[in-house]
Amino acid sequence: MSIPGCKKFPVDEKIETFQKLPVIKNYYLVLGGGKIGTDFLQYARKNNFPFVLVIDSDENASASKEAQVLETESELLSLLRKKTEASLKKTGNGSRSGKGSEGENDIPETGKSEAYFYKMDSHRVPFLFSSGIPEYIIPAIPFHAAAYMLADLLKFPILDACKGERNKENLAEISSPEEGFSGEKSPVSELFIKPEDPGLMSYFNNIESVFPEDVIAGSYPEHGMLFLSYAREGEICPDGCPGPRDRCPAFGRKKPRTITEYTRELVHSVPGWVFESHQMKPGTGGLKGAEFRQNILEILEFLGNIQCGGNEKKPEKIEDRAFFIATTCTCHGVLNLFYVT
Numbered sequence: 001m002s003i004p005g006c007k008k009f010p011v012d013e014k015i016e017t018f019q020k021l022p023v024i025k026n027y028y029l030v031l032g033g034g035k036i037g038t039d040f041l042q043y044a045r046k047n048n049f050p051f052v053l054v055i056d057s058d059e060n061a062s063a064s065k066e067a068q069v070l071e072t073e074s075e076l077l078s079l080l081r082k083k084t085e086a087s088l089k090k091t092g093n094g095s096r097s098g099k100g101s102e103g104e105n106d107i108p109e110t111g112k113s114e115a116y117f118y119k120m121d122s123h124r125v126p127f128l129f130s131s132g133i134p135e136y137i138i139p140a141i142p143f144h145a146a147a148y149m150l151a152d153l154l155k156f157p158i159l160d161a162c163k164g165e166r167n168k169e170n171l172a173e174i175s176s177p178e179e180g181f182s183g184e185k186s187p188v189s190e191l192f193i194k195p196e197d198p199g200l201m202s203y204f205n206n207i208e209s210v211f212p213e214d215v216i217a218g219s220y221p222e223h224g225m226l227f228l229s230y231a232r233e234g235e236i237c238p239d240g241c242p243g244p245r246d247r248c249p250a251f252g253r254k255k256p257r258t259i260t261e262y263t264r265e266l267v268h269s270v271p272g273w274v275f276e277s278h279q280m281k282p283g284t285g286g287l288k289g290a291e292f293r294q295n296i297l298e299i300l301e302f303l304g305n306i307q308c309g310g311n312e313k314k315p316e317k318i319e320d321r322a323f324f325i326a327t328t329c330t331c332h333g334v335l336n337l338f339y340v341t
Contacts, residue, residue: 011187011304014153018297023289024087024132026050031122032140033063036284040138041066043281045113051083052115055128059119067115076118080131087132126153133293136278136286139327146275146287147325147336150299154187187303191322191337193221203270203319204337210266215259217332224337228259228328240282243330258330272324272335273299285329299323306340314340 028049030037033056041063044052054063070076122141126149139145193200204221211228218227230248231237238250247254263274273295277285306314306321315321318339326335 011154011300011307015297015300015304018293018300021129021293022084022088022132023135023293024084025135027083027087027132027134027289028052028136028138028286029125029128029134030054030063030138030140031125031145032056033058033061033117034140035062037061037138037140038063038066040140040280040284041115043284045115048113050113052113053080053128053134054115054117055120055122055125056117057119057121061117064117064119067117070116070118076120077131079116080128084132122148123152125149129153133289135289136280137289137292138280138284138286139277140284144325144327144334144336146292146327147338150296150325150338151186151188151190153296154303187307187341188338189341191224191318191339193224193337195221199317200319203322207266207270207324207335207337210269211262212256215262226333226335228263228333228335230255230259230331237283237331241331242282243279245330248331255330258328259333260328260330263326263328263333263335266324266326270324271302271322272326275325275327277327277329279329287327299325303340 026049028044028051030040030052033041033054037054037056038061041052041054045066052067054061054067056063070079122145137145191200193204195201201221204224208216208219208226211226215228215230216226217229217231217233218225220226230253231251235251241250245255245258260274260276266272267274275287275292275295278288280286302323321340322337323339324335324337326333328334
């Protein structure tokens with residue numbers, strides 16, 4: 001939807017396009033084909049997850065040995081179009097609005113798992129979303145995936161997969177975030193805070209104060225980041241931990257509240273969005289596509305409201321245009337700060 005009373009901004013166009021994207025049930029997108037990604041892929045195949053796509057910038061990533069390798073972009077886009085069309089046909093949702101049962105459309109189950117690998121940089125994920133949003137997104141990369149997916153969604157055009165040739169053409173031509181950027185100034189930037197800035201330091205300290213000291217694993221205002229964990233310095237969580245809500249079985253520690261619950265408290269005082277990581281298997285989490293889609297739409301509307309401002313002038317203070325993106329589970333979390341430019 002467009003922001004009422006505004007001239008049309010690029011963010012409005014992204015909102016309109018993103019609203020049309022369906023969430024495709026039984027589609028699992030794995031970001032990263034290393035140890036964690038490969039472990040999840042093996043689990044998915046063993047348990048007959050219908051459709052798994054793993055991407056990694058390294059064509060020799062270990063996951064490539066466990067899945068059918070897609071060699072070309074046309075193969076990838078053809079596969080995604082077929083999966084999307086099959087799911088829409090099954091649900092009878094020809095409008096592509098993503099408003100079927102709980103906003104999801106089914107990939108028909110065939111009784112076996114289909115697993116594919118494609119060499120692709122994670123910055124290009126917006127093009128995959130153009131064919132539909134996976135039911136689950138499994139980050140298996142060493143950085144804050146949700147934060148960087150948001151940044152990339154704002155840089156790249158989100159195309160309509162129905163226009164197959166246009167999709168194919170753009171994906172083939174654009175090979176980096178910089179090339180995909182329209183040339184206009186990005187609507188958001190990461191917020192790095194200097195100690196000599198009292199206003200922003202106060203803003204950061206207010207965020208930090210929501211969390212008990214014993215769950216703050218790292219506080220880096222200069223990078224606009226907080227790391228949260230029930231694990232202490234030097235402790236390493238075991239592979240395959242079930243992550244119960246009320247206690248830490250590895251280190252015998254009670255959890256008064258989960259990291260997700262603490263972080264959700266923050267939204268009552270500071271604009272921000274929590275991307276909850278749901279356990280896919282012991283030790284591995286994933287973002288629900290429906291929740292991811294809703295968060296992105298709300299963030300885009302937040303940006304649009306500040307960009308337009310109606311009859312009000314855009315706030316001059318950065319802290320009045322700032323927001324956070326956090327990914328959390330019961331035990332751990334990471335939070336990045338951004339601001340509207």
